[in-house]
Amino acid sequence: MSQGKQTPNEKMPVEGRRRFLNTAAAAGLTVGLAACNDKGGAAASAASASAPGPAAAAHADTAGIHLKPGELDTYYGLWSGGHTGDMRVLGLPSGREILRIPCFVPDALVGWGITNESKKVMGTKPDGSLRYVVGDSHHVHASYKDGNYDGRYAWINDKINSRLARIRLDYFVCDKITELPNVQGFHGIFPDKRDPVDPAINYTTRVFCGAEFHIPLPNQGIDKPDQYRTLFSCVDAETMDVRWQVLIDGNCDLTATSYDGKLAATNQYNTEGGAHYEDMMSAERDACLFFNIARIEQAVKDGKFRTIGTSKVPVVDGTRASNADPKTALTAYVSVPKNPHGVNASPDGKYFICAGKLSPTATVIDLSKVLDWFDGKLEKIDQAIAAEVELGLGPLHTAFDGRGNAYTTLFLDSQVVKWNVEAAIKFHAGDKTAKYVVDRLDVQYQPGHVNASQSETRAADGKWLAVGCKFSKDRFLPVGPLHPENEQLIDISGEKMVLAADHPVRGEPHDFIIFKRDLLRPKQVYALDDFPLAIKDPKESGVVRNGKKVTVKLTSQAPAFSLREFTVKKGDEVTLILTNLDKVEDLTHGFAIPKYNVNFIVNPQETASVTFTADQPGVFWCYCTHFCHALHLEMRTRMIVEG
């Protein structure tokens, strides 16, 4: 077995690591690319010491990040929750985590996966149990209007089970989850920013979803990897139905959309279609794959699609072989060096930038040229490449400051490099005096995603940069084998980047967005009428029996539940409905039933329900689990299950 030869504690000579990483170096690569093959950041230091240009070690003592008690943050951050399958809401610049919004994975605080309402969103098996209890969320993006966030929705992906979740940004709750058919390894997502055809639709109506793993279609257990393919999916932003899919070559990594709504793209590795990692990196160039949205939707209208397996979703053919003719092409494969990672849209609307990962380069693609190609005005699609410049080792993701500069993470160098896009284009065009690298900053350690305040909008403001460092090593107090990751905050308001703070985060956030707080106007008390089961008056409380099915109706008002006790019989199927009649902001109640696996909360004016079988006789003190009142401990009701 080839990996039997790995010797992770050896290092390749620095010179060797800085070469363009080609196929011949594959055996050495598994050594040279080891994320951290020494303790305490020595590997990162070695790499950064050898990096060209000045490696700034500056940090800020007083960069405005230290809020006084009670002072509010000025930015929201929406963070992927990684394996906990939630979306995390941070305040920035403080880095404080204010909320976790459960989506793909049960959450025992709010009762996500416990209440009937949340189970309906999450999806259940025929026996009523949850279909999935694990998740792997990577990317968070929000809905747009006129090129900036409009505060309606955010979306987040689950890579393990190919699910897309939508979060309402008024109540900060997940309201819909869609599982993509015939997709494995759903990774990149991005909402569109306007309609490709109708200029009146200047807001998000679609969400694009890239599939990473190529599989048999339909997936019926055949083992012929050369026949595996992936699908690129379009989900309706309102209904959350899958509108259409595109059959493509290659494995999708990230997704980006243009400000004019005409193009979506995904950067691709493994265009080789390999099943083993050395095959996945055998080709010198992979692709950034563009989708012509208007043409795809016309093809669907024209019936030029098929369906796969039991799915009814129309699938159009976007494979390379079927789309060679620009006049009819639905897709365009722009070549990008070796296993690129990340594709990001510049806030001026002109470029998509792909980072090289196994190449030390970033590739700048001119969107107007891509459109020219579709219009038959550009001979070769690769002529859309405006620049391809060296940045450092392991470039992954790019953010923008709205002043023409890009910030790219260098995984292997453990750096962020600030570079000027127009200077890079000049350099690429032949002007070797053009100094495109503006600054470098060491980060701790091995950075993945990066994002700047408002970076993915027309309103990029170049104030803060957050860097998701995959390894924290020695940056926080030791807590056993599982280290937190390190989200570092960098002040990018000046010419030089200044490291402002380290923030530990639970694995593994991947991506995030940061935007000004005034773009959201959250609601903090629910409306009773939003809940069909709401019990609007304590007088409606009681126990209603229908054979073995029993409904228990309850309300809460601190410090009491409307029923002081209730009796059911062993074997009953009990549905308990609880409305919180307290109207005061922040006055949430909980409801737990010992030994019955029930705990959930009801926020002010919220209604939730649970259904369970009363299979254990006895007295069960149902109690309020969310501190509400000086008599909180005394806020209980008794469920008496008669044997």
Next chain:
Amino acid sequence: MSQGKQTPNEKMPVEGRRRFLNTAAAAGLTVGLAACNDKGGAAASAASASAPGPAAAAHADTAGIHLKPGELDTYYGLWSGGHTGDMRVLGLPSGREILRIPCFVPDALVGWGITNESKKVMGTKPDGSLRYVVGDSHHVHASYKDGNYDGRYAWINDKINSRLARIRLDYFVCDKITELPNVQGFHGIFPDKRDPVDPAINYTTRVFCGAEFHIPLPNQGIDKPDQYRTLFSCVDAETMDVRWQVLIDGNCDLTATSYDGKLAATNQYNTEGGAHYEDMMSAERDACLFFNIARIEQAVKDGKFRTIGTSKVPVVDGTRASNADPKTALTAYVSVPKNPHGVNASPDGKYFICAGKLSPTATVIDLSKVLDWFDGKLEKIDQAIAAEVELGLGPLHTAFDGRGNAYTTLFLDSQVVKWNVEAAIKFHAGDKTAKYVVDRLDVQYQPGHVNASQSETRAADGKWLAVGCKFSKDRFLPVGPLHPENEQLIDISGEKMVLAADHPVRGEPHDFIIFKRDLLRPKQVYALDDFPLAIKDPKESGVVRNGKKVTVKLTSQAPAFSLREFTVKKGDEVTLILTNLDKVEDLTHGFAIPKYNVNFIVNPQETASVTFTADQPGVFWCYCTHFCHALHLEMRTRMIVEG
């Protein structure tokens, strides 16, 4: 229904609220005690404005809490995770959350509740599914030696399902969970600090657990609340078996233990045995119930116990009626005003302090006098009360600075009051010139638990005080109806308290401890030999079939799993064992199987396993979910399930 008359937006006159809250005021109490009956902290402000003494509004800009990037915290904080059933590890003074240790509730990041190893700790039903998926953890305490933490273990309770979990503080993992028999509403816990008899045992060997809800014993569905009782349990710190239980009157709230190992105690509300909250608060005084550990254990040795239901645990009789004679008493009920909340041991070893909750007082109990009573040298047990002084409205919990001062949270006043214990004793003894209140500080808002650095040890150092505020209201950016709670950090090194920072936390932490970082020496890489199933060499990898039972043996070394693909048959029961052979600190791998509800991590040199039925045919890309290497995306293996 009485709560139909509640009008939460009305306030009682302040004068009325400040009276001793007696039974007659019960109807008004439900109004007057409303936690937050106005928006944005107005209620809290009203209460504090009327409080006696100066209400300090100071805050610190430079109190040493603002670490530079890379600077380490000086204290660990172990925080209860509340409804997420985990233990959270914070660095202080920064307030950064470094780790969450799953205990009672599944955790999709580490695979807690997914791996066979974690399911064994959590407990399963006969069908192999988890017995419980919800939790409600309140209190965290750690093992002692010579009156200070020794870094071996921490414990945490689950109130919903009466479970006690132990955390190893070398690897920061939960290794054992015990469910207490015949207990509902298990609330307070405290380890003992030395043995009551053997002076050589100067470290923790027992953990005491108080039960809050009185139930039929055994719990067989009878509805005669006057026959309900609770149990106080002793768990062996090493084996985690329940050693013995004590049958008692009243509902247990918190637990405390003496530094000499002789006494444990629980403060009690509802000594009335009421089933409704107005009955639970009908008596003017409740109790702090003391346990004579040596006598109880002698009684068990002497066979003076019974058992309850199917439990084999010996239960001795600690009810009030059976323990009137001090010479033979196992327990002593010291009276404390009205529904007391919290009992805390002063670091000088002399006193337990109970806060009044519905009385504005704290009661200081002299432990030497309690021992005198058991020795027949004190006529009445209430003569052990050294002081009972007014502090303010809604006193809940108390911390200490090691300089003779106590810090008590006032829930209704939204304040922390600093008071001098010896001065309070003098005042109580008749010296009305003794000024025991030293300082007051408004907090935001409605504080519950409080703890100071090293407060519950002989080494209380009086540097930092953390206050768990139940309501944050306007202190953080709005994130919908569910607000975070607010853990405020206060500098207590000077005469006046200085508010240093607000930290949002996810509901609902309740209690926590804070101690110096040099008390722990965590390990950051596992030992292969600690895992019986470890696959120590990639060459041992493979698929072993035994009828329909299939074992898949895998190792991980970035960027590859030892098997590049493996094939099983539809209907097989598959056990997959994965050993992470990477040895480098922080080089954790994940393992996810799409559509199969499998995701877990393996830290360096760790082994974990999962068992599932291969019920869906097809190709499933198992992938590394924990970023490990530049070729992380390519780190995959294929599970081929033949139909």
